[in-house]
Amino acid sequence: MTLLATSEPVLAAGYTSFDSGARVVAAFSARLAYLAMCLTLCWGVLTSTGWVRRITGHQALRAGHVMLASFTMASVIVHAFAMTVLDEQVVVGTQVIIPFLNGYVRHALGILALDLMVAIMITAGLHRFLRYRNWLRFHQTAYAAIALGVAHSWWGAWANGNMQLVWLGGLTILAPTVALTTVRFLPARFLVRIGLVGDGPATQNQVVKTAPLKVHVDNQRCHRYGFCQSEAPDVFELREDGRLAYRKTPEVTRNLDVISAARACPMRAIQLEGRSHRE
Secondary structure, eight states: OOOOOOOOOOOOTTTTHHHHHHHHHHHHHHHHHHHHHHHHHHHHHHHTTTEEEEEEEHHHHHHHHHHHHHHHHHHHHHHHHHTTOOOOOOOOOOGGGGSSSSHHHHHOOOHHHHHHHHHHHHHHHHTTSOOHHHHHHHTTTTHHHHHHHHHHHHHHHHHOOOHHHHIIIIIIHHHHHHHHHHHHSSSSSHHTTSEEEESSSOOOTTTTTTOOOEEOOOTTTOOOOHHHHOOOOOTEEEEETOOEEEOOOGGGGGHHHHHHHHHHHTTTTTEEEEOBBOO
């Protein structure tokens, strides 16, 4: 019997040539999403703390964070779409957005991460209409979304026999991400004590919330967005002529609102002075 030669590659049982290409797209987009997730978190920490503000400016950092987050979402969506078009039907229909429907826990972790990221993306521009503290609490669920995404990535790499690649590349980018996240939530006093940040003037993150505060607004930085007025309307007022009026010494009972207003300002134009925790 004569065997006919063929130029078509021999595929494993259950796989088609279409699946082979879709899996390449799914794997490549997953690795891009993993990298972008870690970079987005690192950039977000640098943005919220302002550690490199003197070098590049706060606005540049904020724009970079938004761009990285958008790229992360694009990569995640491409990865999810590639999984749905596989002929072997790993996930079908609503299984791509509802976790645990297809019975795989590792897929459920990725789906939960996707759902959280979509919710955060949709609500990212709502801080104009919500209290900043409430918006920030929800936005911080991004930490959970990224943790779920990382767990999904590592579990998927182990299941598909790609642990060597993830171990070398994934751990390399994950290490600074975990370090920055840890530092982000450490008390400022501890960071000063170990010499990680300078022992400078008290900021809105260090002042005693029950002590009197003095408010200063840098008119060169202020762009009159009005976020401060939405947080503390009895302290800040954006007048019809475009000028910002504010009370320099608000009541102590308004401290939480004033601190929230300072944090909400995208230009970091509001500076607070008061008794610090170190005193």
